[in-house]
Amino acid sequence: MGLTNILILTAMVALALFTVMTRSLLRAAIGLALTSAVLTVMMFRLGAPLAGVFELSVCAGLIPVIFITVISMTKPMKKEEAKEFAIERWSRFWILPIIVVIAAILLFTAHIKFDAKLPPVHAESDVRDMMWGARQLDMLGQVMVLMAGAYGILVLFKEMKKRW
Amino acid sequence: MVAIELLLPFSFFIALIFIIGLYCVVATFDLIRLIIGLELLIKAVTLLIIVVGYLSKHPSLAQSMVITLIVIEVVVMSIAAGVVLNIYLYNKSLDARNIRNLKG
Numbered sequence: 420m421g422l423t424n425i426l427i428l429t430a431m432v433a434l435a436l437f438t439v440m441t442r443s444l445l446r447a448a449i450g451l452a453l454t455s456a457v458l459t460v461m462m463f464r465l466g467a468p469l470a471g472v473f474e475l476s477v478c479a480g481l482i483p484v485i486f487i488t489v490i491s492m493t494k495p496m497k498k499e500e501a502k503e504f505a506i507e508r509w510s511r512f513w514i515l516p517i518i519v520v521i522a523a524i525l526l527f528t529a530h531i532k533f534d535a536k537l538p539p540v541h542a543e544s545d546v547r548d549m550m551w552g553a554r555q556l557d558m559l560g561q562v563m564v565l566m567a568g569a570y571g572i573l574v575l576f577k578e579m580k581k582r583w
Numbered sequence: 584m585v586a587i588e589l590l591l592p593f594s595f596f597i598a599l600i601f602i603i604g605l606y607c608v609v610a611t612f613d614l615i616r617l618i619i620g621l622e623l624l625i626k627a628v629t630l631l632i633i634v635v636g637y638l639s640k641h642p643s644l645a646q647s648m649v650i651t652l653i654v655i656e657v658v659v660m661s662i663a664a665g666v667v668l669n670i671y672l673y674n675k676s677l678d679a680r681n682i683r684n685l686k687g
Binding site: 420425428429431432435436438439444447448451454455458461462465466467469470473474477478481482485486488489490492493494508511512515518519522523526527529531532533535537538540541544545546548549550553554557560561564565567568571572575576 | 588589591592593595596598599600602603604606607610611613615616618619620622623626629630633634636637638640641642643644645646647649650651653654655656657658660661662664665666667668669671675677
């Protein structure tokens with residue numbers, strides 16, 4: 420599998436854990452963007468550059484911006500309230516790193532061969548041919564989903580503007 | 584080497600990311616963190632699709648599926664963000680325990 424791949428995947432798990440464990444919502448959004456960026460590296464290594472570019476631009480770029488916009492539009496908690504909330508949150512989340520370590524140990528005992536050599540990237544038909552040839556109907560579905568999304572955002576934010 | 588044996592080391596890390604995302608969704612009451620947990624679950628699935636495409640020698644098919652997944656993901660996240668903001672405007676709170684209006 421290669422040491423580099425193992426390091427990249429370990430970094431991804433660590434960043435995911437940081438995203439969930441951190442107290443600050445802003446840090447969580449940034450952690451999520453970094454997780455996406457590391458996933459992009461893995462995608463490039465596994466012969467999926469176009470999907471990697473999408474992941475980097477949309478998931479590491481656009482989605483954290485949406486999160487940060489939502490966070491900035493909501494009022495932060497007062498100091499005492501935040502302190503109380505942090506303690507209460509810690510009581511629910513302290514166990515997560517332990518669960519992850521236990522799960523890792525359990526999975527590690529399943530005789531996984533981490534040193535297995537990966538085959539070279541297989542050059543199949545072009546991804547554009549695949550999208551516009553074999554999956555035409557799916558593309559139509561995607562366009563409809565995007566239009567529904569745009570309409571949904573329009574309605575939701577219009578409603579919000581009225582009440583603001 | 585059999586593809587499943589090559590898939591196992593990747594599944595090890597994918598399972599860990601999935602567990603982290605699932606725990607976040609189950610344990611949190613904060614609506615924004617709930618969406619973040621959902622996002623982590625999708626990340627694990629994305630990696631799984633890419634790895635399976637690579638090992639089954641169909642990387643183009645896997646890529647096109649991941650692109651579809653990303654499109655759906657961004658629409659779901661945007662709508663969820665709009666819904667969360669509207670809930671905040673109504674209830675002045677992002678805590679799911681304070682949203683009892685729709686109960687029943």
